[in-house]
Structure formats: structure tokens, C-alpha cells
Amino acid sequence: MKKRLHNPNIAKIHRNYTVEEVAILYGVFKGTVRAWIKSGLPTLNDKRPMLILGSDLVAFHQARRTKNKQKCKPGEIYCVRCRTPKNPAGDMADYRIITEKIGNLEAICPDCDKIMNRRVNISKLEQIRGKMTITLPQALQHIIESNHPSVNSDLK
Numbered sequence: 001m002k003k004r005l006h007n008p009n010i011a012k013i014h015r016n017y018t019v020e021e022v023a024i025l026y027g028v029f030k031g032t033v034r035a036w037i038k039s040g041l042p043t044l045n046d047k048r049p050m051l052i053l054g055s056d057l058v059a060f061h062q063a064r065r066t067k068n069k070q071k072c073k074p075g076e077i078y079c080v081r082c083r084t085p086k087n088p089a090g091d092m093a094d095y096r097i098i099t100e101k102i103g104n105l106e107a108i109c110p111d112c113d114k115i116m117n118r119r120v121n122i123s124k125l126e127q128i129r130g131k132m133t134i135t136l137p138q139a140l141q142h143i144i145e146s147n148h149p150s151v152n153s154d155l156k
Contacts (some may be wrong), residue, residue, distance in 0.1 A: 008061035015054040016044070017131020022052060036060065077116040079109040087131070088116060094135045095125070105134065 006026050011017070023030045031065075037043055037050065041060045044051040072078055076085040077093065088107030097103045105118040105128070120128055 005065050006061050008058045008065065011057040011061075012053045013053075013055040013058055016051045017054060017057065018049045018051060022057065043093075057102055062078045064152070072118060072128075074128055075132050077107050077118040079112065079114065081112045081114050082109060086110060086116070090135050091131050093137070095120070095122075095137065097137060105132075107132075 006028075010020075010025055017025065019030050022033045027035075033041075037052075042056045044053065070078070070085055072085040075087055075091070077088055078085045086109060089110040090108075092101035093105045095103050096106055101123070102119065102121055105120050106131045107116050108114070108117050112146065118128070125134065
């Protein structure tokens with residue numbers, strides 16, 4: 001079964017929770033919360049009902065989220081399927097514009113042949129490039145700038 005990461009910001013840091021309340025809050029079974037306690041989620045005491053501080057719950061989920069994070073080096077893009085940063089196939093990537101400052105680098109994974117994406121600020125594109133050849137989108141040519149205007153015109 002796939003491990004699911006939960007949003008740490010759901011829990012209120014100034015509140016105490018029981019095992020049942022945490023289960024309802026995160027939409028999991030009570031047994032899952034008890035497994036979290038066995039794996040390191042601190043409780044106030046071992047007596048029932050077990051109380052969990054909201055701040056401990058937030059810290060526990062933040063630690064679980066950052067534990068497996070991997071930074072991409074220059075020239076690398078993270079492959080979600082392989083779960084590791086890799087150099088793209090042929091060291092080639094395409095830049096797709098999202099806003100005027102941000103875009104996506106899209107490339108093909110050399111191992112699984114699937115699309116890899118990396119969100120990039122256009123001002124930091126040179127720092128991220130590494131050995132990659134990045135294809136930037138070409139601006140579309142306006143019809144006025146064309147040497148051959150459209151033939152579908154009634155104007156003379």
C-alpha cells in the first residue's frame with residue numbers, strides 16, 4: 001500500500017487531541033494513529049485516553065514530509081515514477097511558460113521513458129541548466145511581419 005503524506009497544517013498547535021480525534025482530522029483509522037505513536041509521535045502520557053499535543057502532531061508530519069525530500073542538482077529533473085532526480089535523456093529539455101516569471105522544464109526520463117517536470121523561475125534558468133540543452137518557445141510571428149500575407153483577404 002502506498003504511503004500517504006498528510007498536511008501538517010490541519011492540526012491546531014494549541015489544542016490537545018485524542019487518538020479518535022486525530023483519526024477523524026486526517027481521515028485515517030485509529031490503528032494508523034496508534035502506528036504513528038509507535039513510530040515516534042509523542043503523547044502526553046501512556047494512560048488512556050492518550051492525548052497528543054497539536055504542536056507535536058504538526059512537527060511529526062513536517063518531519064515525515066521532509067525526511068524523503070531530494071534536491072535536484074544543476075542539470076537534473078525529478079522523475080516521479082523512478083522517485084529520484086536524473087539527468088534527462090539526451091541532456092535535452094523544453095521550457096514551457098506558465099506565467100511571465102515561472103515555467104516548467106519538461107524532459108524524458110532515460111530509464112522509464114516518461115515525462116519529467118521541474119518548476120523553474122526563468123531568472124534562475126542558467127543556474128539550473130547544467131549540461132542540458134534547453135529549448136525555449138519561439139514567439140509567434142504576426143501576420144503583419146510576414147513576407148507573404150494571407151491569401152484569404154479581399155483587400156487590395
